[in-house]
Each structure stands twice: as structure tokens, then as C-alpha cells.
Amino acid sequence: MSHPHDDPHPHQPDIEDAPLGYHETLTEALLALLRDKGVFSADELRRTLEEIDSRSPADGARLVARSWIDPAFRERLLHDVNAAARELGIDAGGIPIRAVADTEQVHNVIVCTLCSCYPRLLLGAAPDWYKSRAYRSRVVREPRAVLREFGLELPDEVQVVVHDATAELRYLVLPCRPAGTEGWDEPALAALVTRDCMIGTAMPIVPG
Amino acid sequence: MSPRFRPGDAVRVRAWDPPGHVRTPFYTRGRRGVVLAVAAVHPNPEELAYGRSGLPAQPVYRVAFSQAELWGEAAERTSDRTVADLQERWLEPAP
Amino acid sequence: MNRRHHDMGGLAAGPVERAEHAHAPWEKKVDALLRLLLAKRVMTLDELRRGIEEIGPDAYDRLGYFERWITSIGNILLEKGIVTVAELGEAMASVRRAAAAAGRR
Numbered sequence: 001m002s003h004p005h006d007d008p009h010p011h012q013p014d015i016e017d018a019p020l021g022y023h024e025t026l027t028e029a030l031l032a033l034l035r036d037k038g039v040f041s042a043d044e045l046r047r048t049l050e051e052i053d054s055r056s057p058a059d060g061a062r063l064v065a066r067s068w069i070d071p072a073f074r075e076r077l078l079h080d081v082n083a084a085a086r087e088l089g090i091d092a093g094g095i096p097i098r099a100v101a102d103t104e105q106v107h108n109v110i111v112c113t114l115c116s117c118y119p120r121l122l123l124g125a126a127p128d129w130y131k132s133r134a135y136r137s138r139v140v141r142e143p144r145a146v147l148r149e150f151g152l153e154l155p156d157e158v159q160v161v162v163h164d165a166t167a168e169l170r171y172l173v174l175p176c177r178p179a180g181t182e183g184w185d186e187p188a189l190a191a192l193v194t195r196d197c198m199i200g201t202a203m204p205i206v207p208g
Numbered sequence: 209m210s211p212r213f214r215p216g217d218a219v220r221v222r223a224w225d226p227p228g229h230v231r232t233p234f235y236t237r238g239r240r241g242v243v244l245a246v247a248a249v250h251p252n253p254e255e256l257a258y259g260r261s262g263l264p265a266q267p268v269y270r271v272a273f274s275q276a277e278l279w280g281e282a283a284e285r286t287s288d289r290t291v292a293d294l295q296e297r298w299l300e301p302a303p
Numbered sequence: 304m305n306r307r308h309h310d311m312g313g314l315a316a317g318p319v320e321r322a323e324h325a326h327a328p329w330e331k332k333v334d335a336l337l338r339l340l341l342a343k344r345v346m347t348l349d350e351l352r353r354g355i356e357e358i359g360p361d362a363y364d365r366l367g368y369f370e371r372w373i374t375s376i377g378n379i380l381l382e383k384g385i386v387t388v389a390e391l392g393e394a395m396a397s398v399r400r401a402a403a404a405a406g407r408r
Contacts, residue, residue, distance in 0.1 A: 019407075020398070020399065020402045020407055021329075023329075023366075023367075023369070023370040023373050023374070024327075024329040025395050025398050025399060025402075026373050026374075026377055026391075026395060027329050027332050027333050027336065027373050028329070028332075028398040029391055029394035029395040029397070029398050030336060030373070030376065030377060030380065030386070030391070030394070031332060031336060032394055032397070032398070033386050033390055033391065033394045034336075034339075034340075034380075034385075034386075037385075037386075039339070039340075039343060039345060039385070040339045040343060044339060045332075045335055045336075045339065048335040048338050048339055049331055049332070049335045051338075052331055052334055052335060052338075053331070096248065098247075111312075113233050113235075113310070113311060113312030113313075114231060114233060114309060114310055114312075114352075115309070115352055115355070116368070125326060125334075127321075127323050128320075128322070128323050128324060128368075129319050129320060129321050129323070131368055132319060132320060133311060133316050133364075134316040134317050134318060134319045134320065135319045136311050136312065137311040137312065137313065137314040137315070137316040138314075138315075138316050138319070140233075140235065140278070140290050140312045140313055141235075141275075141278075141279055141282075141284070141312070141313045141314075142284045143284070143288060144284055144285060144288075145284065146319060149318055149319055149321075150319075150321075159287055159288055159289065160285070160288040160289075161272075161288070161289045161290070161291060162288070162289070162290040162291070163290075163291050164233060164290060164291065164292040164293075164312065165293065166231050166232070166233060166292045166293045166294065167231060167247060167248060167250060167253075167268045167293035167294075167295070168248065168250055168253075168348070169247055169248060169268075169293055223304065225304045225305040225306070228353075229349060229352060229353040229356060230307075230310075233310060233312045234304070234306045234307070234310045234312065234313075235312045235313040237304065238304075253349040253352075256347045256348075256349035256350070257347070257349035257350055257352065257353035258350075258353070259347075259350060259382075259383065262349075278313070279313070
């Protein structure tokens with residue numbers, strides 16, 4: 001009987017029994033060639049894969065929660081997300097990230113209509129829908145209809161602002177702190193902040 | 209290179225459609241917007257895309273468009289806005 | 304005015320399909336490969352994007368997200384002379400041999 005922790009690559013029947021596809025073959029071939037040529041080492045590849053796996057929306061959620069309980073931090077976050085993230089020990093990378101703050105009057109939502117730019121170092125990998133033709137095409141033209149599909153119905157008096165990430169800048173939505181969370185600590189608040197809250201397709205909800 | 213435009217300036221996006229790698233969305237071209245801020249000063253992506261340096265770096269602006277300006281009568285709500293990050297050479301003054 | 308295929312903001316499209324898939328191991332490797340090539344300044348993000356935009360409308364719609372990426376990365380590396388067509392041909396054959404030996408086709 002095998003011990004699960006002995007095997008660094010647990011068998012994944014759905015993936016590993018699938019036929020070897022053309023693009024997977026190309027990927028493995030390029031990796032092998034570039035390693036042989038010394039462009040990067042096997043160790044660098046392994047560490048980069050670990051780095052990718054280590055990122056999740058929990059990092060972004062910590063920033064949002066801290067901004068709700070610490071007004072000075074919020075100011076610093078709005079001024080420079082990458083620097084504010086460093087304060088919490090989060091490496092947000094070299095591409096500048098800008099926080100766009102919701103208010104009672106304004107709801108922000110982010111998209112990249114030209115490709116799929118996304119604040120990956122704070123939110124992890126982008127969801128498939130963020131990269132889809134439907135989202136990229138429609139959200140700039142009919143944001144309210146798209147948000148309604150996500151279950152978000154915005155009142156008439158709220159202005160929707162769509163941010164199209166067309167340059168080397170990434171956007172992070174800073175949602176409003178929901179009512180009924182007075183006195184909550186940072187981890188409890190962070191648990192309310194989902195990935196979609198920081199894209200702008202959801203709002204934090206207090207379980208009731 | 210010091211920025212040509214300042215926050216509050218009205219600008220129009222050039223109605224160009226060259227081939228090649230471009231970071232100015234089609235839906236903004238020919239449209240009038242307002243500069244919110246200088247977002248960054250960046251090497252030119254239209255050059256970087258072909259392996260060149262893209263230098264000198266040029267200003268990139270956050271430009272806000274009303275949905276009415278972008279989509280006209282078809283706008284879902286005219287008072288909503290879209291903001292895109294656009295490079296200086298794609299913008300001209302629109303007083 | 305000519306609109307390019309990837310430049311889709313404002314076009315009509317169907318509902319946003321919200322099902323999500325976990326990335327396959329090879330898709331994560333594409334992601335890692337790009338990060339390494341950017342960090343080593345072998346290529347730029349703009350070159351990646353240009354390469355994706357040049358695969359043509361049919362392939363753009365037919366290929367998966369990371370399939371588009373690796374297609375672009377392969378072409379850019381060929382263009383730059385970092386790898387040659389023959390090297391890639393042999394390396395791909397070698398990957399297939401190893402997979403077959405491991406019982407995978």
C-alpha cells in the first residue's frame with residue numbers, strides 16, 4: 001500500500017490517462033529544450049510552479065479587510081497597492097496595481113477587453129469566465145446586465161464604472177464594508193471578501 | 209517626456225485602425241473622454257511587441273468615457289462610465 | 304474601420320458561462336514557462352500578446368487559453384532564434400516517446 005505523502009505527484013486519472021495533446025507536447029518540449037540550453041534550471045521551474053500554486057484571493061482579501069479597519073492603511077492602499085501589500089508581507093509583483101474603491105454612489109468592475117490582464121499576484125489565477133468572449137465583449141457595454149447574471153442588481157442611483165485594463169496596470173476593486181460587521185476582527189472580515197468581490201461581480205455578504 | 213495632458217482635460221482618441229499590436233480598444237477610437245490621471249509612463253507596447261525597446265517611455269492616461277459617448281442611444285445607462293488606460297500618441301485635445 | 308478579432312469590447316455575445324475548470328498540470332507549466340521567460344527578459348508580455356493576436360480568428364476561438372499561450376510562446380522563441388524548428392521537432396518526438404514508454408499515448 002502506498003503512502004500518499006511519499007509520492008510528490010499523486011495519480012490524477014482524469015488528466016494523466018488522457019491522450020498527450022499537441023499543445024502539452026509542445027509545452028514539455030519547450031521546457032526540456034530551454035532547460036538544456038540553460039535559459040532556466042529545473043529548480044527554477046519547480047519554484048515558479050510552487051509560486052503559482054501559492055497565490056489565492058486570500059491575499060487580496062487581507063488587504064481589503066485591513067483597509068476596512070485601518071483608515072490610514074486604506075489611504076496607503078489607495079496610493080500604492082504594491083507597497084501596502086508589502087506591509088502585510090505580500091509580494092504583489094512588479095506590475096503596478098491600482099485599487100478602485102466602491103462607495104455608496106459608485107460600483108467598480110474590472111475587465112481586460114484585449115486579453116486577460118488580472119491582478120494575479122493578489123487573486124491567484126483568473127477564472128475562466130473573466131477570460132471569456134462573453135465577459136470581455138459585454139461588460140463594457142452592458143455592465144448592469146452582466147452583473148445581473150452574477151446575481152448583483154444595482155440600484156439606479158449607483159453609478160457603474162468599468163475599468164478596462166489596457167496597459168501595464170492591474171486593478172483591484174475595494175468593496176464597501178457591509179453593514180452588520182461592526183467590531184469584527186480582520187480574519188472574520190477577510191472571510192467575507194471573495195475573489196469576485198475584488199473583480200466587482202459580487203459584493204461582500206454577511207451570512208444571516 | 210513630460211505629460212501633454214492633465215487631469216480634467218478633454219481628449220479624443222485617434223480613429224486609427226493600423227495593423228499590428230495595439231493597446232487602444234476599438235470601442236474607444238474616435239470617442240471623446242476626460243483624463244482622470246497620468247496612470248504611468250511606459251515604453252511603447254506597439255514597439256515592445258516586435259522585440260524593440262519601446263523607448264522613450266511615454267505617458268499613459270486613465271481616460272473616462274460616458275456610456276452615452278461610447279454607445280450612443282444603445283447605452284444601457286448613459287451616466288455609467290468606462291475607464292481605459294490609453295497612450296499619449298493615441299490622444300488629441302478635444303476642447 | 305477595421306476591428307481586429309481579439310479586440311472585442313462592446314460586441315454582442317451570449318450569457319457569461321460561469322463554470323470554472325481546475326488548471327491541468329501542463330497548463331500551469333505554460334504559465335510558469337512564461338513567467339520564467341519574462342523574468343529572464345527572453346521575451347515581453349507584449350510579444351506574447353502579439354503572438355496570440357497573430358494566430359488567426361479561427362485558432363483564437365478554437366484553442367483553449369493556455370493553448371493560445373504556448374502557440375504564441377513557441378512562435379516567438381522561433382522568431383528570436385532561441386530555438387530552431389528542427390530542435391523543436393526532435394524535442395517533441397522525444398516527449399511523445401517518453402509518454403508512450405510510460406503507457407500514455
